[in-house]
Amino acid sequence: MTVAAYTTLLPDILPHVVSCPMPSIQRAIQVVAQDYFQRSQAYTYDLASTSVILNQSEVTVILPANTRLVVPLTLYLNGDLLATTNHSMLSLEFGDWTVATAAIPKYVMVHDSIGDKLVLALKSNGAYSLTGRVAVKPTRVAVSVEEEQLETHGDAIVDGVLGRMMMMKNTEWYDGQLASFHMNEYERAIDEAHNVSTKGNTSRGMTTGYGGV
Numbered sequence: 001m002t003v004a005a006y007t008t009l010l011p012d013i014l015p016h017v018v019s020c021p022m023p024s025i026q027r028a029i030q031v032v033a034q035d036y037f038q039r040s041q042a043y044t045y046d047l048a049s050t051s052v053i054l055n056q057s058e059v060t061v062i063l064p065a066n067t068r069l070v071v072p073l074t075l076y077l078n079g080d081l082l083a084t085t086n087h088s089m090l091s092l093e094f095g096d097w098t099v100a101t102a103a104i105p106k107y108v109m110v111h112d113s114i115g116d117k118l119v120l121a122l123k124s125n126g127a128y129s130l131t132g133r134v135a136v137k138p139t140r141v142a143v144s145v146e147e148e149q150l151e152t153h154g155d156a157i158v159d160g161v162l163g164r165m166m167m168m169k170n171t172e173w174y175d176g177q178l179a180s181f182h183m184n185e186y187e188r189a190i191d192e193a194h195n196v197s198t199k200g201n202t203s204r205g206m207t208t209g210y211g212g213v
Contacts, residue, residue: 001064004147006033012158017165017173025161026143032160033138033145036153036186038070040193041135043149052077052120052128057098058111059118059130066142068115072108073198075132077120082108082132090121101125115139135197156189 163183
């Protein structure tokens with residue numbers, strides 16, 4: 001996998017905020033890139049086949065360097081599609097689901113505190129293979145991203161950075177009108193990228209039955 005540094009975006013940013021300190025621009029790129037990929041779910045990644053261990057619900061997955069999970073998109077357990085859920089919803093349906101066991105887990109969610117773990121529910125009573133696709137985002141300290149992602153979404157990130165920077169009042173580069181323009185372009189790009197990334201990446205909705213044993 002080839003990565004591209006965020007600094008490759010600077011020629012599209014610097015002419016519009018010439019007097020802005022470089023550390024401020026670099027930080028803005030990091031914040032905007034993370035926000036963009038969090039909300040658009042556009043940075044997709046195909047997981048290598050990962051083993052699910054007997055009586056375990058947490059699965060550590062190998063992600064690209066300096067990224068964290070956003071959401072599961074389309075995941076399969078031994079070829080069966082898993083439904084995406086979250087801890088709160090699952091608790092409403094099953095109470096203390098963490099101690100329950102099913103013939104085969106049917107649900108998947110991101111761990112609520114560990115950035116490289118998925119949680120399967122209910123607990124597995126066998127060993128399985130997890131495959132599929134997830135959405136990831138760069139960490140807040142990342143200084144680069146996969147080249148393909150920057151090539152595809154770099155213009156949107158530039159709009160987000162310029163919108164953010166130009167909203168800073170009492171600076172030489174403040175421009176409320178241009179800030180609104182860039183932020184509108186940024187939000188539009190997020191919506192469009194989200195629509196593209198979620199096409200074909202759908203999991204069935206959560207149901208109440210689980211066939212527990």
